[in-house]
Amino acid sequence: MHPQRKKRLLAVLLILLGVSGATALTVWSLQQNMLFFLTPGDAQVQDMPVGQSFRLGGLVENGSVERANDGLAVRFKVTDGVGIMTVQFDGILPDLFQEGQGVIARGALNGEGLFLATEVLAKHDENYMPPEVAEALREKGHPAGSGT
Amino acid sequence: MSRLKRLFHQFGSPPWLFQFSGRVVPWLWAACLILSAWGLWWGLFRAPPDYLQGESVRIMYVHVPAAWMSMMIYLLMALMGAAGLIWHVRAAEIMALSSAPIGAAFTLLALITGSLWGRPTWGTYWVWDARLTSELVLLFLYLGVLGLHNAFDEPRKGARAAALLSVVGLVNLPIIHYSVNWWNTLHQPASIGVSGNSIHPSMLWPLLIMAVATKLFYAANLLTRTRVRLLEENPRRRWVRDWVEGGKA
Numbered sequence: 001m002h003p004q005r006k007k008r009l010l011a012v013l014l015i016l017l018g019v020s021g022a023t024a025l026t027v028w029s030l031q032q033n034m035l036f037f038l039t040p041g042d043a044q045v046q047d048m049p050v051g052q053s054f055r056l057g058g059l060v061e062n063g064s065v066e067r068a069n070d071g072l073a074v075r076f077k078v079t080d081g082v083g084i085m086t087v088q089f090d091g092i093l094p095d096l097f098q099e100g101q102g103v104i105a106r107g108a109l110n111g112e113g114l115f116l117a118t119e120v121l122a123k124h125d126e127n128y129m130p131p132e133v134a135e136a137l138r139e140k141g142h143p144a145g146s147g148t
Numbered sequence: 149m150s151r152l153k154r155l156f157h158q159f160g161s162p163p164w165l166f167q168f169s170g171r172v173v174p175w176l177w178a179a180c181l182i183l184s185a186w187g188l189w190w191g192l193f194r195a196p197p198d199y200l201q202g203e204s205v206r207i208m209y210v211h212v213p214a215a216w217m218s219m220m221i222y223l224l225m226a227l228m229g230a231a232g233l234i235w236h237v238r239a240a241e242i243m244a245l246s247s248a249p250i251g252a253a254f255t256l257l258a259l260i261t262g263s264l265w266g267r268p269t270w271g272t273y274w275v276w277d278a279r280l281t282s283e284l285v286l287l288f289l290y291l292g293v294l295g296l297h298n299a300f301d302e303p304r305k306g307a308r309a310a311a312l313l314s315v316v317g318l319v320n321l322p323i324i325h326y327s328v329n330w331w332n333t334l335h336q337p338a339s340i341g342v343s344g345n346s347i348h349p350s351m352l353w354p355l356l357i358m359a360v361a362t363k364l365f366y367a368a369n370l371l372t373r374t375r376v377r378l379l380e381e382n383p384r385r386r387w388v389r390d391w392v393e394g395g396k397a
Contacts, residue, residue, distance in 0.1 A: 008234045016315055023319045034331045036277040057332060094271030096200055104334055121270045126339040128205060129348040130196035 037104045041082030050109050056085060057104040057123065065099055078103060078115075089117040096122035160237040163387040166378050169371040176368035180361055187357035195354050207265040209354055213362040215258035218286060219321055221251035221366060225293070226318045229311030238381075239374075241307035244314065245297055246373035250366055252290035259283060270334060278327035279335035282320060289317040303381075 001009070027034065037057030038046070048054060056078055064077035064086075073090045076099075087105050097103060102123030107116045129137075158164045191209030198205035225247040232241035262280070263273045274280065293310045300306030328337045339346045347355065382388050 005234055012230050012233055012315055015312070016318060019316050020319050023323070027323070031331075034278050036275070036332050036334055039332075094269070096269055096271075098200075101200075119272075121272055121275070121334060123334060124201065124269050124336050126336045127346045128198055128201075128208070128339060128351050130350060131199040132196075133348055134199035 039080035039083065040078055040085040041080050043085065043109075044083045048109055050111055053106070053108045055104055055106045056087065056115055056117075057102065058085075060097070060099050060101055060103055062099045078105065085113075085115050087115045087117050087120075089120050091118075091120070093120055094122040096124060101125075160235075160239045162239060162378050162382055162385070165239050166375060166387065166391070169375050173368055173371050173375070176364055176371065180364035180368050183357055183361035183364060187354050187361050191354035191358060195351050196348075198351075201269055204265055204268050205351070207261050208351075209358050211258055211261040211265060212355060213358040214254045214261065215283070216359060217362045217366060218251055218255035218258050218283070219324060220363075221247050221254060222286060222289070222314070222317070223321060225251060226311075226314040229307075229314045233308060233311045233315070238304070239378075241304070241311065242377045242381075243370060243374050244311060245293075245307060246370055246377060247366075248290050248293045248297075248310075248314075250369050250373075252287060252294065254362070254366075255283065255287040255290060259287065275334050277333040277335060278331045279324065279333045282324040282327050285320055286317075286324060289314070289320060293317075 037055035038048075039058050040056065043054070043056060058078040058080040061077040061079045061084065064075075066075045068074065071090070072092065073088070074093065075086060075088050078085050078087055087107070089105065089107075097120065102125065104121045104123055105115065105117035106119045110116055158168070187209065192206050195206070195209070197203050225244045228240045228244035228247070231237060232244055259280075262283075266275075267273050293314050296313055297303075297306040297310040300309060327333060328335055340352075345352065379388060
């Protein structure tokens with residue numbers, strides 16, 4: 001290769017290397033802030049203070065959803081397999097909200113360790129299948145079909 | 149000269165590139181139209197609804213191919229830009245710059261369709277999670293490349309500055325791709341990967357057809373744009389005159 005082209009190739013590679021290094025360090029140091037939500041286990045380890053706003057994400061525990069007889073208020077437990085937290089929400093839940101499905105709630109803990117949510121989003125997983133297939137999987141006891 | 153090296157030189161030669169693209173462009177457009185029509189019909193009408201998302205799963209047949217293209221085009225744009233920087237090949241600069249508006253359009257399409265899917269599925273149009281934010285940064289990178297190129301009076305200087313920016317922006321690609329694995333995000337992880345996929349075959353086929361159709365769209369659109377720029381930049385060349393007079397090239 002022509003020496004000048006070699007120099008330019010080297011320069012381009014060095015720029016790419018430098019920028020990648022800088023970005024990697026920045027992203028690494030901001031690791032905590034890049035998390036969109038904390039799991040109940042994270043939140044308990046970090047001992048989130050009362051009233052401090054954060055997002056809580058995990059699976060809605062099966063059989064834990066309790067709806068109020070009057071109004072929209074709903075209580076459910078969110079788990080990540082390590083920790084568990086009870087969430088209270090007074091609002092409209094997304095259509096995909098179901099027991100066994102992922103949710104992300106924004107809010108804060110109150111004095112009694114209850115998570116008061118101001119917003120609840122449903123998290124969708126990477127499984128895509130027709131209803132019949134989900135049904136068949138559920139009959140065989142496969143976890144992928146448990147959402148319905 | 150090795151075959152690869154010869155191909156590289158051929159693509160770098162404006163008359164050869166103009167003639168070659170003139171021959172393949174009609175076929176690329178035709179194949180793109182047929183596959184898009186087939187893929188869209190299959191995805192929007194024949195494919196089954198999803199067990200959880202219902203009918204809104206059909207947005208995936210546009211969203212996922214568009215998102216893939218937004219990243220693939222960026223990679224190609226940066227590689228062609230780098231080739232332009234290193235070897236000073238004008239044809240590579242032209243093809244890199246012609247890729248930018250196509251990539252920006254696919255990025256915007258991925259963001260808009262994703263937002264429309266997010267509302268019924270997640271319950272929100274937009275959140276600032278790592279995947280969505282890094283894809284938005286990709287759109288700004290495309291717009292930056294276009295803007296930087298236009299900011300110079302001299303096109304070759306503009307092309308070099310834009311190529312440098314596109315090389316720097318390459319670091320965003322692994323961030324977009326791995327964001328869903330590295331951090332907690334609202335966006336789900338990839339359904340299709342080297343280790344297998346979690347999309348049922350009845351939904352996978354139309355998705356793959358659309359993925360091929362969008363690639364053909366890029367190739368056809370890129371070469372069409374490149375031809376226009378080659379003509380604009382070489383008004384006095386012999387091969388342009390021959391083409392204008394003879395109507396063939």
